[in-house]
Amino acid sequence: MRIAIYPGTFDPVTYGHLDVIARAADIFDKVIVGVAENSAKRPLFTDLERVQMIRAVVRKHPNVSVDSFQGLLVSYAKRKKATAIVRGLRAVSDFEYEFQMALTNRKLARGITTVFLMPHEEYTYLNSSIVREIALFGGDVSTFVPPEVRRMLARKVRAMNARA
Numbered sequence: 001m002r003i004a005i006y007p008g009t010f011d012p013v014t015y016g017h018l019d020v021i022a023r024a025a026d027i028f029d030k031v032i033v034g035v036a037e038n039s040a041k042r043p044l045f046t047d048l049e050r051v052q053m054i055r056a057v058v059r060k061h062p063n064v065s066v067d068s069f070q071g072l073l074v075s076y077a078k079r080k081k082a083t084a085i086v087r088g089l090r091a092v093s094d095f096e097y098e099f100q101m102a103l104t105n106r107k108l109a110r111g112i113t114t115v116f117l118m119p120h121e122e123y124t125y126l127n128s129s130i131v132r133e134i135a136l137f138g139g140d141v142s143t144f145v146p147p148e149v150r151r152m153l154a155r156k157v158r159a160m161n162a163r164a
């Protein structure tokens with residue numbers, strides 16, 4: 001069985017991520033979406049919120065599961081018996097960071113290969129930080145994220161505004 005991990009911060013998950021998940025689900029027997037718990041990015045959503053959010057939008061893929069992990073990605077991949085790490089590659093600007101990560105992970109774990117998938121060109125410009133910024137300033141994110149994620153973003157922004 002070919003198992004792949006699709007790791008990321010997913011803060012929040014976007015239509016671009018979902019496009020990559022759908023492509024990976026077509027190629028691999030099993031895809032585990034791995035939400036990184038210890039991201040240096042200080043996410044807007046907690047680990048649990050990001051896991052729940054992704055679970056809510058990948059239901060139509062029976063071979064996709066969602067989980068979170070701490071520590072090194074390759075250690076997690078080995079525990080899950082994955083032989084591939086999937087990453088989305090949108091534009092040349094992604095390349096340097098992805099290249100460094102892929103080669104480092106290969107040095108750390110020879111048996112795990114990073115596979116790059118290109119999301120639909122419609123999502124080339126899309127990333128989570130743009131979506132967060134639009135949501136925080138009250139803009140419409142409905143063309144970037146599914147309705148479940150839009151609702152979670154709206155709730156988060158309301159809670160933040162109520163605290164301020």
Ligand code: PNS
Pocket residue numbers: 007008009010036039041071072073074100101102104105
């Ligand atoms: O969505 P992101 O923020 O680009 O995902 C980055 C992520 C989570 C895949 C990367 O930071 C990661 O793998 N973190 C786990 C710690 C790790 O293994 N670091 C070494 C990577 S070379």
